[in-house]
Amino acid sequence: MRxxxxxxxxxxxxxxxxxxxxxxxxxxxxxILERGAFLGGILNQCIxxxxxxxxxxxxxxxxxxxxxxxxxxxxxxxxxxxxxxVSNLTEDKVLTYQNSTEGVVQLKAKAIVMAAxxxxxxxxxxxxxxxxxxxxxSAGQAQLFLNQFGxxxxxxxxxxxxxDIGLIMARRMTLEGAKVLGVAELCAWSNGLNRNxxxxxxxxxxxxxxxxxxxxxVGKSRLEKVIISEVDECKRPIPGTEKEFDCDTLILSxxxxxxxxxLNNLGIAQGRSRGSEVDENFETSIPGIFSAGNVLHVHDxxxxxxxxxxxxxxxxxxxxxxxxxDSEKDIKVTAGNMIGYVVPAKISSIGEDKATFKFRVRxxxxxxxxxxxxxxxxxxxxFKPVIIPSEMEIQSLPxxxxxxxxxxxxxxxxxxxxx
Amino acid sequence: MKDVxxxxxxxxxxxxxxxxxxxxxxxxxxxxxFDVGDVTSMANSAIAHSGYDPVPGTKKAxxxxxxxxxxxxxxxxxDVSFIECGTLxxxxxxxxxxxxxxxxxxxxxxGVPCEILTGEQVIAVEPNISKNVxxxxxxxxxxxxxxxxxxxxxxxxxxxxxxxxxxxxxxxxIERVDGYFKVTTNKNVYESKVVVNAAGLHSDDIARMIEPxxxxxxxxxxxxxxxxHFKPGFVNHVLFPLPSEKGKGILVSATTSGNxxxxxxxxxxxxxxxxxxxxxxxxxxxxxxxxxVPNIPxxxxxxxxxxxxxxxxxxxxxxxxxxxYKEFLNVAGIESPGLVSxxxxxxxxxEELIKxxxxxxxxxxxxxxxxxxxxxxxxxxxERNALIKENPDYGQIICGCEKVSLGEIKDALSRSLPVNSVxxxxxxxxxxxxxxxxxxxxxxxxxxxAKSKGVSPLEIKxxxxxxxxxxxEVKKEAM
Numbered sequence: 001m002r003x004x005x006x007x008x009x010x011x012x013x014x015x016x017x018x019x020x021x022x023x024x025x026x027x028x029x030x031x032i033l034e035r036g037a038f039l040g041g042i043l044n045q046c047i048x049x050x051x052x053x054x055x056x057x058x059x060x061x062x063x064x065x066x067x068x069x070x071x072x073x074x075x076x077x078x079x080x081x082x083x084x085x086v087s088n089l090t091e092d093k094v095l096t097y098q099n100s101t102e103g104v105v106q107l108k109a110k111a112i113v114m115a116a117x118x119x120x121x122x123x124x125x126x127x128x129x130x131x132x133x134x135x136x137x138s139a140g141q142a143q144l145f146l147n148q149f150g151x152x153x154x155x156x157x158x159x160x161x162x163x164d165i166g167l168i169m170a171r172r173m174t175l176e177g178a179k180v181l182g183v184a185e186l187c188a189w190s191n192g193l194n195r196n197x198x199x200x201x202x203x204x205x206x207x208x209x210x211x212x213x214x215x216x217x218v219g220k221s222r223l224e225k226v227i228i229s230e231v232d233e234c235k236r237p238i239p240g241t242e243k244e245f246d247c248d249t250l251i252l253s254x255x256x257x258x259x260x261x262x263l264n265n266l267g268i269a270q271g272r273s274r275g276s277e278v279d280e281n282f283e284t285s286i287p288g289i290f291s292a293g294n295v296l297h298v299h300d301x302x303x304x305x306x307x308x309x310x311x312x313x314x315x316x317x318x319x320x321x322x323x324x325x326d327s328e329k330d331i332k333v334t335a336g337n338m339i340g341y342v343v344p345a346k347i348s349s350i351g352e353d354k355a356t357f358k359f360r361v362r363x364x365x366x367x368x369x370x371x372x373x374x375x376x377x378x379x380x381x382x383f384k385p386v387i388i389p390s391e392m393e394i395q396s397l398p399x400x401x402x403x404x405x406x407x408x409x410x411x412x413x414x415x416x417x418x419x
Numbered sequence: 420m421k422d423v424x425x426x427x428x429x430x431x432x433x434x435x436x437x438x439x440x441x442x443x444x445x446x447x448x449x450x451x452x453f454d455v456g457d458v459t460s461m462a463n464s465a466i467a468h469s470g471y472d473p474v475p476g477t478k479k480a481x482x483x484x485x486x487x488x489x490x491x492x493x494x495x496x497x498d499v500s501f502i503e504c505g506t507l508x509x510x511x512x513x514x515x516x517x518x519x520x521x522x523x524x525x526x527x528x529x530g531v532p533c534e535i536l537t538g539e540q541v542i543a544v545e546p547n548i549s550k551n552v553x554x555x556x557x558x559x560x561x562x563x564x565x566x567x568x569x570x571x572x573x574x575x576x577x578x579x580x581x582x583x584x585x586x587x588x589x590x591x592x593i594e595r596v597d598g599y600f601k602v603t604t605n606k607n608v609y610e611s612k613v614v615v616n617a618a619g620l621h622s623d624d625i626a627r628m629i630e631p632x633x634x635x636x637x638x639x640x641x642x643x644x645x646x647x648h649f650k651p652g653f654v655n656h657v658l659f660p661l662p663s664e665k666g667k668g669i670l671v672s673a674t675t676s677g678n679x680x681x682x683x684x685x686x687x688x689x690x691x692x693x694x695x696x697x698x699x700x701x702x703x704x705x706x707x708x709x710x711x712v713p714n715i716p717x718x719x720x721x722x723x724x725x726x727x728x729x730x731x732x733x734x735x736x737x738x739x740x741x742x743x744y745k746e747f748l749n750v751a752g753i754e755s756p757g758l759v760s761x762x763x764x765x766x767x768x769x770e771e772l773i774k775x776x777x778x779x780x781x782x783x784x785x786x787x788x789x790x791x792x793x794x795x796x797x798x799x800x801x802e803r804n805a806l807i808k809e810n811p812d813y814g815q816i817i818c819g820c821e822k823v824s825l826g827e828i829k830d831a832l833s834r835s836l837p838v839n840s841v842x843x844x845x846x847x848x849x850x851x852x853x854x855x856x857x858x859x860x861x862x863x864x865x866x867x868x869a870k871s872k873g874v875s876p877l878e879i880k881x882x883x884x885x886x887x888x889x890x891x892e893v894k895k896e897a898m
Contacts (some may be wrong), residue, residue, distance in 0.1 A: 035816070035819055056861060070506060081814075083815055085822065087822055096800070098814050099814050099815065100807065100811035100813075100814035100815040100825075102814070103803065103807040103814055104804050119854065119855040119858060120855065121861070122722070122855065122856035122858065123856070124645065124722030125720055125721060125722075125856075127644070127696065127698065127701055127720065127723045128697060128723075129695070129698050130695045130697070131694065132694070132696075132724070133881075134882070134885060134886035134887065134888050135888075137858075140858060141859075141861060141862070144862050145888075145889055146893065149862055151876055151877070151890075151891055151893065152889065152892075153888065153890065155890060193563050216695075216697075220692060220883065221882070221883045221886040222885055222886050222887065237698075242766070248890070264506065396467040408774035
């Protein structure tokens, strides 16, 4: 069995960034396994701009952003395999992948970075009511058909969910001559980035129906119409509020799920983000198996993905070189009031200067504090005039605040007036 | 002039065709959809019932038990997944215990092996079942079967043995002319000595084309959840509640692919073409199922579906010649346990009903086996590597969720039974059946299908007529 130092599952933004970082920290024996025909992953179908504002201080398209990282990988002669699907991973870090030229290959790695990205929630996952005709598909799937294969999936389009890909596709399909009739969002707020609300809906006069959902899909062969209804505070449809839209396409932008089956199968605990629980080094409960990017928690900006994956790559390099990865992870981090999830799940009370927390709030709020409590004692609060679920929050605390104390750290949202 | 026309390529039509292909006949299957088994045969509980439930002496009881006994051999010959996992019919309350005894008597009268397990015994084999379980009837010969390949491979076998099939043709009239039948479809006119009406939900409509009938078939819809194959052994048997007038109740079962299904509901609908699901019905399915299995992880849900049972007004299968013509055979009202009964029904229809009106000579080239499908996932790494070396297509994964290779897709496309849609390919190979529901692979599948048929992706349908997936080419120079 071939042995390598570092195997990276996924050759998208996270996998590439992790590989480059590990290389630059002294690791030479690296293999990237990418299931697609190109490196770059989903960036290849994201032909709109807006990528790289933090990373490269300029506005790039998805393929341009990917190309910069692919060049870094190629400049370093990092080995990669395309069309290579990883089908199994064991606790002792033996992974099985296959492609048409090498066949089925088993690889034993000293360290693994899981960087397999995420996938879209399907109509079935939400039990979309009504018929199941052609013409109902997820936003990324429509994007793949259009941007990489050159086919438009419909002409009269309704969109369920205000996730970013749905908004991007509203604009993209409009530019290709489709009529986008509207976007229904179950929540009372938008779930897309503000810039996408403006640039993809407002600029094209596409209406957004907040607190609405699709209550019936109609069409025996191809979609004929959708019926949407307003929902109450418990997200139940309100009878009598139905609106009908004649359309041939329903695009679903109803959430992304970490594509984390390989690590789930190993029994690694799942966090509330539906990715594996990791510590501040992005290491899972199995030493030497790291996870970063959208397979860990779904990001809204690729710049944050590569930043995170870089940290995972550096720590994988340290692990391989036998360097100690901080001390015991003695603080458990949990999501408190109005916080959807927090990454990481564990940190060390000592070691690095600061601890970084990434989280999302459950609903949009104004004039609030993000409050950190360690064993019930408030150690820090951060004022936020506005905070919204569609934008991941990244905050760092100096570890000196912990005073070397171990225990449980809770991140919560507290309204200012309640204080 | 055909010897036999079979109207409908559901499980019943498929097994009639297969049994008929033992003989040298000029026979044609007429199917209105674009794939076989495309209506009730694909959207059901996929159970090979043991036969504990039908009223003794009924056709349902006879064909169910016989079909169940045939299933092992049939599944081997037709390369269909069949797992004899056994069924448990569960009593959750003390007052249900007499009903369980009643059911056991019925099972014994039907000749079905069974035994009653105590609550503790049930919990020992089904750790996720409700701790309220009082007892259960274990029928070890019940099992689960792949409903898609059962029908498709039976038709493939019939075609291999010389039968023919047409798709997208709906029978619109049947006339008796000079001792034969003139069968008119939306596209063609055929003549045949014998007609078998295996038109499922529409079998009463077809029967009325030649004479008034005193029975009818009504659609009774059942809605289901499908969960991902999150882990093996969440349930180990098919778990049924006690049956009621509305049917066998809401079951929790694994499927042959390791997924789990929960359902069905039972509601009469007007429209024989109504396969919609609705939130309230599914919520009730969930409520009832969780009485029996409390911790079903609905977060693993990947799909919902609905099928319509072809429920006969007579409460039993209708398998008999029409009143006027012994050459016109009605095989109608084949609701549950129809899937498991279909091999036995097929044999009976050919041996007893067709043979009575048409002399049949054995087909010297008849082969009961279809060519085995190569399934790399069941092979060792060494075997897979030998296979991929010989044919690299088996190394290229198209569907990442279900690990379906290009080689398997090309195999399905090379068979005697055509693959006319994305859905047909999905049901033959499982490409698109996984967690992402085709989000990643459907693009590739559309292109592979288009290439294999020599047409533009614009012509590729998801399932039925008019179900095209893409509607306009925007970049002529794109890959």
